[in-house]
Amino acid sequence: MSTTRATPAPATRRPRPTPGRSMTWRDRLHRFDMRYVPYLMIAPFFLLFLVFGLFPMVFNGVVALRHWRLDDPELTGWAGVENFSRLFTDGDFGNALYNTFGIFLLSTVPQLLLALIIASLLNRRLRAQTWWRVGALLPYITPITASTLVFNVFFARDLGMANWALGLIGIGTENPIDWRADKLHSWIAIATMVNWKWIGYNALLYLAAMQSIPRDVYEASALDGAGPWRQLWRITVPMIRPVVIFTVVLSTIGGLQLFTEPMLFDLNAQAATGGSGGEWQTVAQLIYKVGWKDLNLGYAAAMSWALFLIILVVAALNTLLTNRISGGRK
Amino acid sequence: MSLLERPRPAPSAPRGGRRRAVLLGRAPQDTPAGLWTYLFLALSTLFAAFPLYWMFVISTSTDEATSQLPPVVVPGDQFLVNLDEVFSLQDVYFAASLVNSVIVSTAVTASVLFFCSLAGFAFAKLRFRGSRALMLFVILTLTVPNQLGVVALYIVMGKLGWNGTLLAVIVPGLVTAFGVFYMRQFIVNTVPDELVESARVDGATTMRVYWNIVLPAVRPALAVLGLLTFVATWNDFQWPLITLNGTDYPTSMVAISDLASGNYVIYRRVLAGAFVATIPLLIMLVIGGRQIVRGIMEGAVKS
Numbered sequence: 001m002s003t004t005r006a007t008p009a010p011a012t013r014r015p016r017p018t019p020g021r022s023m024t025w026r027d028r029l030h031r032f033d034m035r036y037v038p039y040l041m042i043a044p045f046f047l048l049f050l051v052f053g054l055f056p057m058v059f060n061g062v063v064a065l066r067h068w069r070l071d072d073p074e075l076t077g078w079a080g081v082e083n084f085s086r087l088f089t090d091g092d093f094g095n096a097l098y099n100t101f102g103i104f105l106l107s108t109v110p111q112l113l114l115a116l117i118i119a120s121l122l123n124r125r126l127r128a129q130t131w132w133r134v135g136a137l138l139p140y141i142t143p144i145t146a147s148t149l150v151f152n153v154f155f156a157r158d159l160g161m162a163n164w165a166l167g168l169i170g171i172g173t174e175n176p177i178d179w180r181a182d183k184l185h186s187w188i189a190i191a192t193m194v195n196w197k198w199i200g201y202n203a204l205l206y207l208a209a210m211q212s213i214p215r216d217v218y219e220a221s222a223l224d225g226a227g228p229w230r231q232l233w234r235i236t237v238p239m240i241r242p243v244v245i246f247t248v249v250l251s252t253i254g255g256l257q258l259f260t261e262p263m264l265f266d267l268n269a270q271a272a273t274g275g276s277g278g279e280w281q282t283v284a285q286l287i288y289k290v291g292w293k294d295l296n297l298g299y300a301a302a303m304s305w306a307l308f309l310i311i312l313v314v315a316a317l318n319t320l321l322t323n324r325i326s327g328g329r330k
Numbered sequence: 331m332s333l334l335e336r337p338r339p340a341p342s343a344p345r346g347g348r349r350r351a352v353l354l355g356r357a358p359q360d361t362p363a364g365l366w367t368y369l370f371l372a373l374s375t376l377f378a379a380f381p382l383y384w385m386f387v388i389s390t391s392t393d394e395a396t397s398q399l400p401p402v403v404v405p406g407d408q409f410l411v412n413l414d415e416v417f418s419l420q421d422v423y424f425a426a427s428l429v430n431s432v433i434v435s436t437a438v439t440a441s442v443l444f445f446c447s448l449a450g451f452a453f454a455k456l457r458f459r460g461s462r463a464l465m466l467f468v469i470l471t472l473t474v475p476n477q478l479g480v481v482a483l484y485i486v487m488g489k490l491g492w493n494g495t496l497l498a499v500i501v502p503g504l505v506t507a508f509g510v511f512y513m514r515q516f517i518v519n520t521v522p523d524e525l526v527e528s529a530r531v532d533g534a535t536t537m538r539v540y541w542n543i544v545l546p547a548v549r550p551a552l553a554v555l556g557l558l559t560f561v562a563t564w565n566d567f568q569w570p571l572i573t574l575n576g577t578d579y580p581t582s583m584v585a586i587s588d589l590a591s592g593n594y595v596i597y598r599r600v601l602a603g604a605f606v607a608t609i610p611l612l613i614m615l616v617i618g619g620r621q622i623v624r625g626i627m628e629g630a631v632k633s
Contacts, residue, residue, distance in 0.1 A: 029535075037536045041452040042464065044445045045505040049471060052502040056479035056486055063482055121371055124363035134619035135375040141611045141622070142382060143565040145583045146604035149590050150381045153388070153597055159397035200378055201626065208627035215357040228358075236358075257477045260567045269591040284477060284568070291481055292572060301481040308478045 060301045068298035070291075083302035093303065095278050096286040097310070102183065103262070103282065104255040106191035107198075112247060114195070115202035120232050122203060123210045133207075136200030148193055148264040155179040155189045155265075162189070186265070186280040193261045198254075202247050209240035241326045248322045252315045256307065259284040283307050382608070389413075389602035396597045412602035416589070423578060424603055427585035431607070434496055434581060435563040438503040442559045443552050445505040450513025451544045455526050456536065465514070471507045477568075484572060494577040499570050503563060509555055512629065516551035517544060554625030557618045561611055582607040 023031075067079045087093050118136065126132055139147065154161040157178040167173045179189045213236065221235055237244065262274050262282045272289040274281025281289075283303065291300030363371075384403075388396055391406035416424050452458070453465050483502070484493065492498040521544055529539050545552075567583045574580050580588065586607055589600045615622065 033535050035458075038452045038456040038458040038461070041456075041536075041540075042449040042510075045449050045468065045507070045510055046464075048502070048505050049507070052483060052486070053471065053474070053479065056482035057474070059485070060479055060482040063485065068485075118371070118374055120358065121363070121367045123358045124361055124367055125359060126363045126367075126371075130620055130623065132371055132375065133623045134615060135378060137615065137619065137622060137626075138375075138378045138382060141561050141565075141615050142608055143567075143583055143586075143604070143611070145565075145567055145586045145590075146385065146601075146608050147381055149586070149597075149600055149604055150385045150388075152590075153396055153601075154381075156397070159399060161399070161401050164399045164401075196378070196381065199374075204623060204626050205629075211359060213357070215360070218357040231358075253473075253475050257475060264587060264590060267595065269587055287477070287480070288568075288572065291484075292575075297481050297485065304478050304481055308475060311475055 060304060063298055064301035064305055066298050068296075068301070070295035070297060072295075079298060083299045084306070086299065087302060087306055092278065092281075092286060093283070093306075096274075096281050096283045099183065099187070099262075099274070099278075099280050100256055100258065100282045100284075102187045103190050103194070103258060103280065104252075106187050107194035108248075108251045108255055110191075111195045111198055111251065112202060112244070115199050115247070116206055116232070116237070118199065118203040119206035119210060120228075120236065122207050133204060136203055138200070139197045140201045142197075144193075144197065144260040145264060147197065148261050151189070151193045151196075152265060152267075157181075180265070180267075180275060180279070183279050186275060190258075190261050190265055190280055193265075194255070194258065198251070202251075205243055205247055206240060209243035210236055213239045237326050241323070244326050245319055245322050248318045249315050252318050253311055256311050256314065257284045258282045259288070263288075283310075382612075385601045385605050385608070388598050389605045391598055393596070393598060408598065409602065412598050413606065415596075415599050416603040416606070419589070422585050422588050423580060424582075424585050424589070426578070427580045427582045428607065430496060430579055431564055431582040432610075434499050435560050437500050438563045439556050439560045441504040442506055442509045443556055446509030446555065447513045447517075447545065447548055447552065448540060449505070449510045450515075450517050450548075451521075451540050453510070453514045454517035455521060455523065455544075468507050468510050472511065480569065480572065483569075487573060493573050494579065496579055498573040499566070499581065502569075506559070509559065512555055512625075513548065513551060516548055520551075521547050550621070553618065553621045554628075557614055557622050558625050561614065561622075564611060 064083050065079060065081070067075050067077055069075050122129075122132060122136070157163065157176055157180070160176075160179070162179065163172055163176045166177070177185055179185045217235055217239065218231070221231060259282065262280050262285050263269055263272060265280065266272075266274060272281075272285050272293055274285050284307070287300050287303045287307070290303060291297050384401065387402055387405050389412055390409040391402060392408055395402045395406065416422075453461060453468075487493045487498045490497075492501070525543055526539055529543055534542070565583065566581075567587070570581045570584050571587065574584050575588075582603075586600070586604050589595075589603050
């Protein structure tokens with residue numbers, strides 16, 4: 001499996017100790033330095049990953065197969081696949097999965113499209129170039145807890161800024177929208193927060209890729225008389241396809257684990273129910289509730305595994321899909 | 331620079347269709363932005379900045395400001411009053427939570443910089459058996475969603491007796507796969523092999539080469555990685571909530587979520603707390619904005 005060449009003789013750069021005499025202290029030190037110090041340098045990562053990354057992951061599988069309750073340490077023993085089979089009949093899990101995908105779609109698609117447009121604007125020759133880019137990162141550095149609380153006030157039913165702004169263009173003036181009353185509206189509110197947070201970040205990723213497109217590609221395209229919009233779709237997007245796929249995978253992994261926004265959008269955040277009827281409870285939130293509110297760690301572990309598998313499948317599907325869409329326009 | 335080498339449209343180029351074609355042939359980055367571009371970018375920046383600005387406005391205002399329409403956009407004079415209320419809340423430990431966040435973020439950042447540059451150096455410049463396979467492994471761990479292990483991590487921390495202490499949020503973050511990967515890429519490209527070799531010939535030990543040659547050369551990358559790590563650690567919410575919630579040692583993110591839970595939430599107070607917890611990050615963006623932008627953009631091209 002290892003493709004490394006055989007380790008060179010450790011003492012090539014120093015005169016070898018004269019045969020017959022035992023190695024000096026300095027030679028031993030040098031030998032140790034060349035042979036083992038590299039491993040010592042990378043050891044912290046592997047140790048830490050072993051204890052707090054790999055082991056919990058494997059152990060999570062064990063926990064999922066056992067009865068493991070925080071409130072009842074006496075109740076132990078193997079549960080078999082009970083925790084997993086329960087997932088298929090659990091209405092809460094189905095609902096959380098439905099919400100997670102709904103919010104995911106409402107946030108990812110507009111997020112990446114807008115990021116693409118903003119990146120293409122940032123890609124022009126601009127005055128104060130750096131500051132436009134730094135400005136795009138304001139949401140990225142803002143704690144999600146802080147921004148979600150601000151958006152909570154925006155999305156109040158009465159006297160909230162979102163309804164006021166919609167009222168200006170004649171929407172909901174009779175019946176202000178209750179953003180926490182049903183699925184679609186709460187999903188839109190949460191998706192807005194996610195979009196706000198990540199558009200600028202993704203725009204910078206796209207911008208970086210756009211700047212590495214060779215200039216003569218555009219020169220050639222001028223002959224077709226393509227306008228800026230067509231240029232964006234016909235040249236730029238296919239050329240930055242690897243980064244587009246990368247952002248799709250990133251937002252899939254992040255979006256399907258959405259936690260902070262739905263948690264704090266709830267006025268009774270600590271309950272982790274995602275609305276009085278679970279209107280916007282995501283899977284990550286449900287895992288938290290099952291594990292630390294209902295104190296059933298075994299079932300929460302099984303849910304984590306299910307979520308992991310779902311993320312894998314969706315990320316793979318999205319990669320294929322994006323590859324098709326962004327490449328098919330060549 | 332490369333602008334100079336580009337053929338300019340001849341001054342005598344005919345107007346109309348031909349001229350348009352020449353303009354379009356320019357790469358976007360050579361095309362000066364027009365009025366609409368600036369307008370749209372200004373609007374987007376406003377959209378990005380407004381929630382932050384409004385958080386500040388509300389944290390300086392009285393209760394009525396929260397529900398005033400059209401929205402209040404001028405800061406009030408109640409900032410110190412609101413601040414005082416946040417800090418004197420009994421069971422939220424807001425002041426302590428800020429200290430905790432500083433401790434956690436600083437410790438994690440310092441450690442990530444040290445251990446990741448060390449490992450990055452080893453992977454970039456040292457020969458040892460299995461180095462490629464091990465590096466591949468590091469990259470693979472980047473793709474694992476962290477959510478998967480949370481339940482078991484909590485149990486592990488319980489066995490160690492660390493739940494509810496800052497150790498539980500510090501230790502797992504001390505070295506990151508992203509940091510190792512990022513430092514390796516930077517060192518491969520910026521530290522010449524000959525420099526390392528010649529120091530070796532002069533009898534320098536590996537650690538000495540790291541300290542005297544590698545560290546000074548990778549300062550720009552350390553700045554980028556440090557800023558990104560600090561921001562991410564400061565803002566982390568889910569794991570700190572799980573392990574620290576309800577204890578006497580919350581981080582500021584956990585404390586803010588505590589402020590915002592309850593039957594009656596006083597937003598000028600909550601947002602004053604949220605704003606205070608955002609200030610360190612705003613300062614970082616103002617001072618290190620360039621570096622953060624560069625770090626994100628470099629990461630994109632390399633991955």
